[in-house]
Amino acid sequence: MLLAHRNTRWQFSTEQERSSFKWDVQETTTVFADGLVEVRSEFAGPRGASTQPLHARTSGRSSVDPEHVPVRLSPAPVEDFLCRAPEFGDWQVFAPFLAQQGHEPATTVVLNDVSVDEGSGPLRATGIEQLFSSGACDTPDGPAVVEPVDAGLLRITSGQLAVSDPGWIREPRTVAVPPGEFLVTLSLLRTTYGVDVAAAKVTFSDIPPREWEMALRPDEDLGLLGEGEFYGVGVDTGTVAFMDATRTVIEDELDEDLFIPLDGRFTVELPGTESEPNLIAFRAGRGDGSYPVWIGRTDDGQVGCVVVDFQLHSSGGGE
Known part of the structure; x- marks a missing residue:
C-alpha cells in the first residue's frame, strides 16, 4: 500500500x-x-x-x-x-x-506505443572502427586525416585493465581482460588546427568486435542517462592512461616522468618494476573533461578491445 x-x-x-x-x-x-x-x-x-x-x-x-x-x-x-x-x-x-487537488480525472487512461528516436537515450558507440582507419575524414573543424600509431605494449598481470587520469587513479574504470602484453594504438587526427589524439585503444584479440558497450562502474545505471549522456573517464591533467589495476604511481615524480615529456610527445610509457606492470599514458584529446570508454566484444562475448573516444570526430558529443 x-x-x-x-x-x-x-x-x-x-x-x-x-x-x-x-x-x-x-x-x-x-x-x-x-x-x-x-x-x-x-x-x-x-x-x-x-x-x-x-x-x-x-x-x-x-x-x-x-x-x-x-x-x-x-x-x-x-x-x-x-x-x-x-x-x-x-x-x-x-x-x-x-x-x-480540484482536478477532474478522466474515467479511463489510454496508453499508446510511441516510436523511439534512434538518436535518443544514452550516447551510442558509433563509428569507433573508423577512428582507427587511416585516411581522410570530415570533422566539425573541417577536413582531417586519421593516422593510427603504435604506442607500445601494455602489460596486464592482474586480469583487470584500468583506465584513468594518471594523476588521479583512486577510482579508475576497470575492465576484466586476460593477462599478457597487448598493443596500444593511438588515433591521431590532423586538422588545420594541428594534431590531436582523437582516441586510444588497447587490443586484446585479432577478432573484430561485434558489439560495443559502455564501461560502467557497479553503481552506474544506463537507465538514468538522458539523450547523448554517458559515464566516462574524468580528466583533470589533460592526460589518460591504460594500466593494470594494481599499478601504482609516485605522484611527486609524475611531473618529471610523465607530464613534462608529454608536452612534446603524444604518449609516454612508465616502465614497471619487477613487481609492477607498466603504464602507458597519452594526451586526452584537447584537454580536460569526461570521455566515454567503450568495450568492444567479440561474437563469444570476450573483450576484443577497449577504446577511449575523445570525441573530436563528433559534432555534438555527450555529457
Whole structure:
C-alpha cells in the first residue's frame, strides 16, 4: 500500500501570480501513521510570496513565524489516505488524490506505443572502427586525416585493465581482460588546427568486435542517462592512461616522468618494476573533461578491445 503522507496546495489570486509562483496561501497536510492529520496554513502577507526563494516556500519555510502559523490537528482513519501500490500504467489508482487537488480525472487512461528516436537515450558507440582507419575524414573543424600509431605494449598481470587520469587513479574504470602484453594504438587526427589524439585503444584479440558497450562502474545505471549522456573517464591533467589495476604511481615524480615529456610527445610509457606492470599514458584529446570508454566484444562475448573516444570526430558529443 501507498500512504499519501504529505500534500501541499497553493492558492493564487491571479493566473499571472500563479505563473510567477506568488501564492497567497500555502496549505500543507501531513498524515501520520497513528491517524493524526496536521494541516498548516501559511499566508504570504501584504507583499506576497515573491520575496521568498522557491526552495524555501516548497520546503515549508517562510518569513512567517512558525509559532504563529495556523495549525489544525484532527484524527482520521489512516485507511482514508491509503491506496494500493499500482502496477505500471495503472494510473487510476491516483485519481482520488487528483480529485482532492480540484482536478477532474478522466474515467479511463489510454496508453499508446510511441516510436523511439534512434538518436535518443544514452550516447551510442558509433563509428569507433573508423577512428582507427587511416585516411581522410570530415570533422566539425573541417577536413582531417586519421593516422593510427603504435604506442607500445601494455602489460596486464592482474586480469583487470584500468583506465584513468594518471594523476588521479583512486577510482579508475576497470575492465576484466586476460593477462599478457597487448598493443596500444593511438588515433591521431590532423586538422588545420594541428594534431590531436582523437582516441586510444588497447587490443586484446585479432577478432573484430561485434558489439560495443559502455564501461560502467557497479553503481552506474544506463537507465538514468538522458539523450547523448554517458559515464566516462574524468580528466583533470589533460592526460589518460591504460594500466593494470594494481599499478601504482609516485605522484611527486609524475611531473618529471610523465607530464613534462608529454608536452612534446603524444604518449609516454612508465616502465614497471619487477613487481609492477607498466603504464602507458597519452594526451586526452584537447584537454580536460569526461570521455566515454567503450568495450568492444567479440561474437563469444570476450573483450576484443577497449577504446577511449575523445570525441573530436563528433559534432555534438555527450555529457
